[in-house]
Structures are given as structure tokens and as C-alpha cells.
Amino acid sequence: MNEYIRICDVEKYYGNASHVTKAVDRVSFTVDRGEFVGVMGASGSGKTTLLNLLATIDRVTAGHIFYENTDITELRENDLSEFRKKNLGFVFQEYNLLDILTLEENIMLALTLQGEKKKEIQRKCQEILELLGIDGIRNQYPYQVSGGQKQRCACARAMVNRPKLLLADEPTGALDSHSAQTLLETFGRLNTEVGATILMVTHDAFSASYCGRILFLKDGKIFHELVRGEKSRRQFLQEILDVLSLTGGELTDAF
């Protein structure tokens, strides 16, 4: 097994002495290179907290997170942002594009912050714009394009540096079903064609069915795991729905 990312006994507590909330409670799992992993769970199950811990935006209370041989829980503030810049890409529900930049510039910014050369920036930008099919609207501002296009741009920005891990937090949350499908297909292509490692948090079974493996989270703990294997997407979706119905909730959210 090629253990690319290792999460060991990670805990995250919120609150004070009198009232402690365990958002993430002793979670351990691994992600292999080139895997497309989904994390599912109801609201408040701790899935976003887990993602934030992986994303180095939040710090663990206990436990370790290894990216290959680097333990990010041991890194200092400045090293963390450097690590983030070099290794991670983000896609969020609310796009997080800068309103003052055009789509192309939003992608460029990620590259200029890395200190890349002009030629290199132009080449990479062109490549990713074409790959994600937003070449035609490169000079538009975020407010001028649809949600799906915005999200694809966010995706392009996240991927343009070829990060070790692409983190996606409810990426389809604000999209209509057609745009959501297009985006998920994009994720699939990034995963298979470019070999991107993706970790996606979602509470939507349809989105999750695009993943290769799904971790189910409840009250901060992993309580189930599904692997797609050779199954068709439809079969996999059915399995996911079965798991969800077992937990007794979230079924309405599935459609």
C-alpha cells in the first residue's frame, strides 16, 4: 500500500473546561496517492473540522497528520503557510474567488505567489483553463459568470500548482444539478487523467458516488467505510443510500 497521507488518532476539541465539544474524536485513516476519497456525514458530524485540520487551517488538539514524511502538526506558523502554498489546493462551497480579479487572474495569482516565471505562469494557466473548459470566459469577472463556472475556476486555481492533495468542502453545495454533475465529472477527470489526489467533504450522496472510497463520519468518529471498486456509479450510489438510511437521517438530503 502506498500510504500518501496518514491521519493518526486525530482529536479536536472546542469549548472550555465546563463544556467540551469533541468535533473530531480519535480519527485515523490513510489516503493513497491518486485516490479520490469522500467524507460523508450529517451537519455537525465533524467533517468540515476534519477537512480544516487536513488543510492546516485549524490545529489538532491531539494526534498527528503525515503528508508522506512531514508531520504537519509539528510545523510552525510560517512553515505551515509555506507547506499550504506548495502542497495543497482548495475548493470551497462559496467559491472563494477574489471579486476584483478576472477568472484568469484568479488562477494566475496562485502562481505568482509561488514566484513562478512569466512564461511558466502563462503556459500553466492556458493548460488548466483548457482542461477545465473555461478558456472562453477567462476575462470575465466572477460576478459575470455562473456558479458552476466559478467553481470550475476555483478548481483550476486549486489544481494549477499540481498540489499533493486537493481538498474540496461541499463543492457542489451551491450549484444546480447540471453544474454539479459537470464539476464532479471534472473532478473525476482530474483524478484519472492527471492523477490528482482528492479529498472531498459532502453530505450529498450523489456527489459522493463519484468518489473511489467513502468515509462516513458521525459525532466525530468514523463509523463506516465504503469502497467503490469495480461497481458502477449507480450501484455505488445505492450502497451509499443504504448506509445513510441505516443512520436514520440525511435521506432527504440525498436527492
Added chain:
Amino acid sequence: MLSKLSLRNMKRSARDYMIYLLTMTIVVALMYAFNSLIFQNELASYFELVDLMAVMIGMATVFIVLIVAWLINYMVRFILEKRSREFGIYLLLGMKKKTVSRLYMRENVLLGSFAFLLGLLTGILLQQALLAIMFAMLGLSYQLHISLNPWTLLMTALCYMGCYLLALLRCKGKFRKMSISGLMNAQRQNQEIKEKHEPAKRIFFPVSIVFIALFWIWFGHLENAGEIVLFLLGLVAVIYLFYVGVSAWLICYVRKKGEGVYRGQNLFLFRQFASKVRTMQFTFGTLTALFTLALMGTSISFMFNDYENTVLQGKFPFDVQVYSSDVADDFADERTVIGQYEQDDTYHTYHIYTDGKNRVNGWILTHLEAWGTMYQNPDGTPDWPEIEKMLGERITYYQYDTYMLLSDYNALRRMLGYEEKALGPDEYIFQVKPRLLAEVREAGLELKLEGLAQEPLACKEIVGDPFSQDGHNGADYLVVVPDAALAGLKPYYAEMAVQLSGKASPGLQKELDGLVQEEDDFSLYPSGELCSGSDNIVTYAAVNLVRENLIPEVKYMLSSIVIPLFYIGLVFVCVAVTVLSVQQLSDSAKYRFRYEVLSKLGMGKGERSRLILKQMAVYYLCPAILAILISGKMILYMSEQFVVMTGVPTASGWFFLESILLFFSIYLVYFVVTYVSFKRNVQGDVP
């Protein structure tokens, strides 16, 4: 319930818009302090011109009320826009528009009253400081006593209310026109970046730069009022178009993907700045205009202040000096008046002579910087018909050349404690005002005076000691000749100079002036005979000069220019920089999001702090630098003229430098306060 709500909202506004509150407090404090000068009774006993200060401060107050009203109006509209969602919710809950509008107005009045009270307290202290400074400037002693003058309070309250009334009247209609959805969406609307015809608008940037460059080259050479007005209109246009140009130019640069865009955080910085300038271009223009006016006001204020400190003392070297157009005057009456107070003073009565020609006047009119080429023929020789016409019509110079005998000259020099001078039979001394010394020496006085003695007299020395040459010992100059030359001269007018053993009594000047009234009641200034020379801007020519009485009087007169201009300058800078700061701070939420994104893209905290500093520095410096560029030429030109015309020994650039320093120290305070709270708002707990 409503009053509770408005009180709570007011508290929140006071916290969110602390800078605004701070400025309103400062404005009230300044208003109170400066208004108190109008109702200042202690000075009235000293000075005749006490009304002048009241008039000047009154005029300044008009400008200040207008500009503060603009600030309030701007802020009221601005806060309304920022809180439109909240007001939309009030309406949605079923409040009437009228109630909401009243709620909002009440909040503003509460905030205003709060600032007024704070300002009043500060103002009472500031007033004492101001009076102490003012008295020190006038050379009087001041006893601190904290008190609240009811008239000052009333006037300050009225001015302040006037500001609010003007501002709120203009805002009243705003609510009536708004719909719920309009209010709810008002915030979303102004986030869109409108880009149209950028390549065309880009041209304004180089055009403005070229205009400012031309302005620097040509401003000194403008000849008539029409051209000046045209240029000033151009400047106003440039102030506004510059910002349109800058943002368009930046946008085009980014679009074209120039080299700079690919370096580090530049892309973010350029876009950020361009979009800020684009949304605020009109406000930026107005702020630049305010900064320009403030810089000019304080510079002029510094000029006059400098004059007071450096030149004024030398203007009246003798304790008392009396002029009489009657050459037979023995000054017996004046002696009696002075003798009432002073027993053992030294005095000297003498004549100023003339030869009935104007060779020296002609030389002066063709060689001094103040006259340029006005009295020269195209080939550089004196234009005699023009010179004679000028001398006959204007009271700048005496109609004929003015001479003094060496014995009189040395007697006066002894009184002033200068060393005595000697002359050969064919020599003369050219005694000029201190400010003309360098100029005359440089011009080289080759003039030979014939017909006075047996041989033509040549200039032995040019002397520039302070010598009361504003009409008494000649105007601008005196030719000091050996006593033997008396044969060629006849008395022009009579003079008496007195050095008192003690201080002059406060009423001496008035009493001496009273004598003149009795003697010849037609005028204090005998027609065309008391001439003050080429001094300009500040001239004080009078038949009787009593130094102890005059210096505070002239200082007071000058203070009535210095103080109001300073007042205007301070208020304008504060108002303008407040708008900048409030704009910046209220956008914190938007910026917070942007910096969060940058953080997620891997920009470290230190890097982000530096970026915030860079971004704010550009934002604050842009209007300031444009204002400095525009006001710079005018101020430098004015101060050059001021130096030439009044003879202050200061380098002309110094006044400008002083006001820039003052300007930036106020600016820096606001900048630091804004930077600290902005950084806290934006970075908060983001890692």
C-alpha cells in the same frame, strides 16, 4: 423601544466609526477654541484692530461649516449604505419608512451630540493652549483660567447645528425613494466592477501628468487673470480625471499582462488599488482638492508667521519716529507729548534732502527684482516717460531722489548702536532695506552722481542695516552724502527719531496721531508724500511710529491671517483623512475575505501584514502626493514672491516643507490608528 434601539445603534456606530467620532470631536474642539478668539475681551483693550480677527475667523468658519457639512452628509449616506440591509429588515418587519428614517436621524443626532460634548471638553483645554500661544506670539503674558464662555458656546453650537442641518436636509429624501429590495440589495450592487472604454479612459493618466508638468513650467509666467482662471479650471478637471486615468491605466496594464503583473503580490495589489480608485474616483478627487487647499492655507500661514518672527523687529529700529511734510517743523509738540512720559530720552531731528532729480529712482526701478522689466525699454535702458509717470502717480517711491547728510546718518547710527561711517569728498553710501542688500550688491551700483559736489560722487559702500526705510528714512533707499554736498540739495521733509530710556506707554501712538489730526486735518497720509518703497504683501507706513505700540498691533493683524488659515488647514486635513480612513475600515469585511483567500493560497501571516501595509500606504499616499504636486508649484511660486516682496530671510521652499511636515504628522496619526484597527479587523484569528 425606538429610543433604546437608536441608542444601541449609536453606540455601535460610535465603535465602528470611531475615526469619524474622533474627527467630529476634533472639529468641535477646534471650533470652540477658534471661536473663543472672537469673544476674547482681554485683547480688545490692547488693539484697535480687534474686529479684524473676528471677521477673518467668521470667514474661515463659513468654509469650515460647509466642509464639515459635507463630511457629515458623506458619512450619513455612507453609513446608510453600509447598513441598508439592516434597514431593509426593519421595513420587512413592518416599520414605516418614516419611523426608520426618524430612527436613523435620531441615531445621527445622538452621535453628533456625543461628539459635541466630547469636543467641548477638549475645546476648553485647547482654547487655553491657543490663547497662550496667541498671547506669546503678541509678546503679552497670559494667565491660564479655565472657563466656559457662553457666547463662544452658543456660536460653536450654532455652527455645529448648522453643519448638521445642512447635511441632514440633503439626506432626507434618501429613504423615501428606497424600496425594501433596493435596500436589501444595495450592498451587492456596488461590488460590481464596471469596466467600460478603459483604453480610451487610460489617456487621462498621461494627460494629467503632462498638464501638471506644464503647470509647473508655466505657472510663474501666466500674465492675465483669464489665463490663470483657465489653468485653475484645468487643474480642477485634472484632479478628478487623474483618478479615472490611473485606474483605467492599471486595469489595461493588468489586462495586457505587463511584466510587473507576474511579480509576487503585484497582481493583487494593482487590482485592489484599481478597483478602490474606480469606486471612489470622485471622492478621491474631492479629497485631493481639500488636501491642496489645506497645504496652501498652512503654507501661507507659515509665511506670515515667519515674517512676524524675522522681519518685523527690524522694521522699527527706533523707539519712536515722526515724519513731517513741513520742513520747518521743530517737533516741539511731539517732544512735549513724549516728554510727559519720558525724561531722559535721546532724540535727533533732521531733514531728508533731495536734488529734485530722479536718477536714483530710475536706477532702482530698472534694477530691482520687484520691478523686473516694467520700466525698461526693450534694449534695457530706463524708460524715462514711464518712470516719471509712475513716480508722479504712485506712492511707492518719493517723486524725487532722497538724500541724507553723513552727520545725520552717523548720529542715527550712534542711536542704534551701529558703528559710524566715513566718506571721502567724492563718495556716497547707499543705505537700503536689509532685504535689498544682496540684490543691489549683485546688480552693482555703478551710478555716478554729478552736480552735488565739485566732483562726481561714486558709491563707496552699500549698507543694509535696518534703518526705518518704509517712508521715514527714504523709501527702500537713501543716498548718504558728505555734508559738503549740502549746497546741491534742499530739504524734502523733516524727521525725528527717538530712543526712549524705558518702555513706551501703551497710548503713546494714539496721542501722537492725535497731534497730526490737529495740525492738518486732511489726512494722516499727506498726499503722495509718505512712501513705503517696494515692500509688498505686508506694508505698514505711518506718519508716527512707536515701536512698542506697533509691533503687537501689526502682529495681531498678521495673526488674524495666520490663525484662520491654520484653522482651515487643520480642519480640511482632518476631514479629508477621515473619509479615507472610514472608507478603508468599513471595507474590512470585504478585505477580510480577500485576505482569507490569500491565506488559503499559502500566503503567510507576515507576508499578509506587509501586503496590508503596502496596500494602505498606496491608498493613503496617492491623493496626498497628487495634492503635493499640485499645490507645490503654487506654494513655491507664492513663497518666492513673498520672500522677494517682504524680505524674510527664509528659503522659499521651507514653508512648503513645514506644511508638508505638519500635514504628514496629522496624516500619520490617522494612518496608524486606521492601520492597527484595519489589521485587527482583517487578520483577526486567521492563521
